[in-house]
Amino acid sequence: MATIQLELDAHEIRRQFPFFQPHPEMRSLIYLDNAATTQKPYAVLDALMNFYAHHNANVHRGAYGVGAKASELFEAARERVARFLNARESAEIIFTRGTTESINLVAASWGGSQLREGDEIIVSEMEHHANILPWMQIARAKGARIVVWRITDEGRLDLDELRRLITERTRMVAVTHISNVLGTINPVADICRIAHEAGALCLVDAAQSAAHLPLDVQALNCDFLAFSGHKAYGPTGIGVLYGKRALLEQMPPYQTGGGMIRKVSWDEVVWADVPARFEAGTPAIAEAIGLHAALDFIDAIGRERIAAQEHALTQYALQRLQEVPDLRLYGPQPDRAGIFAFTLADIHPHDIATVLDSRDIAIRSGHHCAHPLGNRLGAPATARVSLAIYNDTDHIDALIEGLHYVRYVFNV
Amino acid sequence: MIDELYQEIILDHYRHPRGRGTLEEPKIHQEGANPLCGDEVIIELRIADGRIGDIRFSGRGCSISQASASMLVEAVQGKTLPEVHALIQKVYAMIRGESHPDPEEMGDLSALAGVRRFPVRVKCATLPWHTLEEALKTATASPSENLSDSSESLK
Numbered sequence: 001m002a003t004i005q006l007e008l009d010a011h012e013i014r015r016q017f018p019f020f021q022p023h024p025e026m027r028s029l030i031y032l033d034n035a036a037t038t039q040k041p042y043a044v045l046d047a048l049m050n051f052y053a054h055h056n057a058n059v060h061r062g063a064y065g066v067g068a069k070a071s072e073l074f075e076a077a078r079e080r081v082a083r084f085l086n087a088r089e090s091a092e093i094i095f096t097r098g099t100t101e102s103i104n105l106v107a108a109s110w111g112g113s114q115l116r117e118g119d120e121i122i123v124s125e126m127e128h129h130a131n132i133l134p135w136m137q138i139a140r141a142k143g144a145r146i147v148v149w150r151i152t153d154e155g156r157l158d159l160d161e162l163r164r165l166i167t168e169r170t171r172m173v174a175v176t177h178i179s180n181v182l183g184t185i186n187p188v189a190d191i192c193r194i195a196h197e198a199g200a201l202c203l204v205d206a207a208q209s210a211a212h213l214p215l216d217v218q219a220l221n222c223d224f225l226a227f228s229g230h231k232a233y234g235p236t237g238i239g240v241l242y243g244k245r246a247l248l249e250q251m252p253p254y255q256t257g258g259g260m261i262r263k264v265s266w267d268e269v270v271w272a273d274v275p276a277r278f279e280a281g282t283p284a285i286a287e288a289i290g291l292h293a294a295l296d297f298i299d300a301i302g303r304e305r306i307a308a309q310e311h312a313l314t315q316y317a318l319q320r321l322q323e324v325p326d327l328r329l330y331g332p333q334p335d336r337a338g339i340f341a342f343t344l345a346d347i348h349p350h351d352i353a354t355v356l357d358s359r360d361i362a363i364r365s366g367h368h369c370a371h372p373l374g375n376r377l378g379a380p381a382t383a384r385v386s387l388a389i390y391n392d393t394d395h396i397d398a399l400i401e402g403l404h405y406v407r408y409v410f411n412v
Numbered sequence: 413m414i415d416e417l418y419q420e421i422i423l424d425h426y427r428h429p430r431g432r433g434t435l436e437e438p439k440i441h442q443e444g445a446n447p448l449c450g451d452e453v454i455i456e457l458r459i460a461d462g463r464i465g466d467i468r469f470s471g472r473g474c475s476i477s478q479a480s481a482s483m484l485v486e487a488v489q490g491k492t493l494p495e496v497h498a499l500i501q502k503v504y505a506m507i508r509g510e511s512h513p514d515p516e517e518m519g520d521l522s523a524l525a526g527v528r529r530f531p532v533r534v535k536c537a538t539l540p541w542h543t544l545e546e547a548l549k550t551a552t553a554s555p556s557e558n559l560s561d562s563s564e565s566l567k
Contacts, residue, residue, distance in 0.1 A: 348474035350449055351418070354533060358414040366449050380472075381450050409418050410475075 003393060004316050008301065008309045010392035016041045016297070017390060030361045030395045035180050035208055035339050035368075035386035037230045040294070044234055047293035051286045059285055060259060060276070074285050077292040078275070084295045085225065085242050086216040092248065094275045095283050098239035099207040100130040102226030103174075105241055105278060106203055107134035109251040110224075111172070117143035120169045122200075124149040124157055124186075125376055126179040129369045131205045135174055144171070151376065155182040155331040162194050170200040177215075178208035181368050181377075181384065182331030183314075183339035185213070189220045196221070201247070207231055211388065212310055212337060214303040217242050229287060234294030238287035241278070248274040255280040306389050313387055314338040317396045324403045326412060330377055338387030341368065341379075344403060345412045349383040355406045361399055416526035417533070418475070425520070426475040431485030433468040440551050444471075444543030446535055451477040453540045455484075455547050464488050464496060474536050476527060481540035483520050493548065500541050507537050 014020040019039040022028060031039060057067040059074045075090070082090040096102045111134075115121075121135050123146055132146075139146050147165055152158050157175070166173070173195040177188050192202040203224040206215060211232035217225055224247075229238040243251075253260055253271055257280035262270040271277045298306065317340060321329055326345035344352055349365035356363055364384040367374050374380045385399060435456040444453045451473030458465040467489055469481040488496050503521060505511040509528030513521065527537040 350451075350474040350533070350536065351476070354417065354530060355414055409414060410423065 004312060006309055006312055006393065008305060008389070010309075010390055013301070014390045016043070018042060018045065020390065027360050030398050032385045032387065032391065032395060032399060033362050033364045034388035034391075035231070035384065036364055037236070038211060038233050038388050039390070040235070040290075041233055041297050043293045043297050044290045048235065048286050048290045051289045056286075058282055070285060073289050073292075074283070077288040080292045080295050081240050081242075084215070084299070085240075086218050087242055088218065089245065091274050092217075092242055092245050094241040094243065094248070094278045095288050096226075096239040096241050097237055097284070098228040098230070099205060099226045100228075100239075102224075102239050102241035103130055103203065103205065104134045105254040106224050106226075106243070107138045109254045109278070110201075110247065111135070111138035111142065111144075113250070113252050115139070115142040115144045115171060118169060119144040119171045120147050120167060121145070122147045122149050122162070122165055122170055122173045122175075122195075124175045125151045126155070126157070126182055126184060126373050127174065127176055127370065128180050128205065128207070129371070130207075131174050131176060131203075132372065135172075145169075148372075149173075149175075151182075151184075151373075155179070155184050157184070157186055157191075159187065159190055159194060162191065166194065166198045166200065168199065170195070170198055172201050172203060174203045174205070176205040176208065178212070178337045178339065179331065179373075180208050180339060180386075181341045181370050181373055181382070183336040183341075184332055185209075185335070185337050188222065192221050192223075208337065208339065211298060211306075212303075213307050223247055229291040229294060232291075232294055233297055234291040235284075235287040238284045238291050240291075243274075245274065248278070251278075253277050253280065257281045259283075301389060309389060310338045310387055313391060313393065313396070316393055317385070317387070317399075320396050320400045324400060325407070327403065328379075330379065330382065338391075339384065340386070341382040341384045343379055343382055344406060345410070347406060347410045347412065349381045351410070352383045352403075352406050355409050356399070356402045359398070359402045359405065361395075361402050363399075413529060417530055419523045419526055421520050421523040422475060422479045422526075425479035425482040429469075429478060429482040431468050431482065431489075432470060434470055435466055435468050439466075440547050442543050442547035442550065444539050444546065446473075446477075446539055449474070449536070451536055451539055453477060453481050453543050455481070455540065455543050457544075457547060459493070459551055463490055463492050465490075469540065473539075474533075476533050476536040477539050480524060480537045483524065484540045484544060487519065487521055488544065493552070496544070496548065500545055503541050504538060507534055 017039050055069045057070040059071040078090045078093045081093045188204050195202040201223040204222040206225050206227040210227035225242040230236040260272050260277050260280040328343045330341045353365035439456045442455050452471040454470045457467040467485050506513045506525045507527050513525050515522045524537050
């Protein structure tokens with residue numbers, strides 16, 4: 001077996017994460033479930049602690065120093081996200097609870113106000129439920145139609161197929177940047193261009209790419225883009241919706257309440273400008289500040305270098321997974337992200353995960369919130385390994401040994 | 413520890429399930445599912461003279477859920493309803509680690525005790541038993557029609 005030398009020292013990177021430090025009462029874990037959530041570096045935890053310890057106040061309200069500081073930190077986080085995505089301005093960044101809420105916001109607000117009977121929304125077959133169900137709901141309510149963009153046998157999206165599906169009735173193309181099952185990296189810039197040529201908009205689900213690939217919303221020219229903080233080394237409960245300002249300005253509020261109005265009387269309500277219009281109630285202030293620290297962590301390493309490192313580790317994993325007899329890997333090869341869904345002989349994925357867990361290796365098993373894709377693959381449940389920047393070739397080696405052990409336990 | 417979960421008996425029931433199949437009408441049909449993991453167990457049975465007559469299971473899922481279903485079919489066939497209800501409670505207690513099984517009394521079912529150390533797998537082991545409980549509820553709710561079809565789903 002050919003081993004490889006990674007450019008970045010993953011061991012050094014793990015030293016920045018409390019989760020990976022030796023603990024007297026806990027065994028160390030090989031964590032390979034990063035598509036579900038990533039671990040958090042000290043810098044993120046410190047940012048949360050520092051905020052609550054020294055700057056805790058509500059934002060955009062208090063006429064006192066700490067309140068002003070809290071607002072400043074919160075808005076600095078928005079600026080940081082705008083820079084991270086290369087948005088034109090921070091007003092195009094809306095804080096949400098996560099990717100799911102971001103997409104629900106667009107479906108309810110944009111879809112609720114713009115969709116007409118007979119309109120069509122194109123949704124790819126490899127979407128997570130979070131990029132399917134909000135569209136199904138609003139389509140039902142509006143008499144619009146969901147058009148499914150089928151995947152190829154290899155597990156990719158074919159642009160010619162999109163050109164065939166798209167009509168003058170298409171209003172939205174909703175597509176994931178990276179499949180959370182197949183690891184497919186979709187050509188989202190091309191998809192956005194094709195959508196725009198037909199007069200449709202394009203929403204990109206970047207949940208699986210934000211921490212792994214460079215993202216530039218102006219280069220992609222997407223209309224909306226969503227991602228979650230917790231899959232990008234940040235806290236849970238904070239997510240991002242990027243939207244082009246001109247579109248956001250036309251959209252009505254998603255939720256109503258405090259902080260999202262200019263004035264309210266019993267007779268008249270004037271909504272606040274974007275982004276405040278879409279942030280009713282007290283936002284996840286500490287989490288937004290934690291996300292700021294997470295994006296700093298990512299950019300301190302550099303997204304080009306992260307992408308190169310994870311690509312090298314992905315190639316190593318692909319090569320080693322092929323050594324395991326009866327292992328069936330889904331998704332395209334070799335050009336793909338570090339997400340590997342597979343089955344092993346007739347062993348159920350939960351059993352694979354349990355046996356690996358007994359060897360302190362954490363992987364995901366199940367349907368990965370993508371039932372339609374599972375049905376298409378003929379594999380309702382799969383085991384899934386997903387990589388992040390702290391993973392190492394040793395982790396892949398331990399996984400492969402673990403999979404041989406699974407075969408042994410099940411007498412395959 | 414992993415051997416305790418995946419005992420030979422469990423793997424044997426998984427690979428060579430007893431009573432896998434379906435029944436002709438009339439029958440009680442009950443579906444059970446664990447939507448989180450996708451495990452699915454369908455139990456079909458008939459009750460005659462206060463006892464479990466024919467009983468079959470179908471569905472798909474992990475070795476623990478399917479082996480548990482296979483053991484269930486073997487264990488409850490011919491038992492009276494009070495006996496079955498008592499057995500169901502004993503199985504729950506054993507799987508949750510609240511009691512130690514008496515191998516003589518529990519037979520193959522003793523192997524399910526290994527699940528107690530794997531909290532995330534408890535639901536797999538109990539799914540067929542919950543499904544059976546639901547089936548019996550349906551049966552006793554309408555005793556005169558306890559042979560009729562009931563396709564109420566747990567989903």
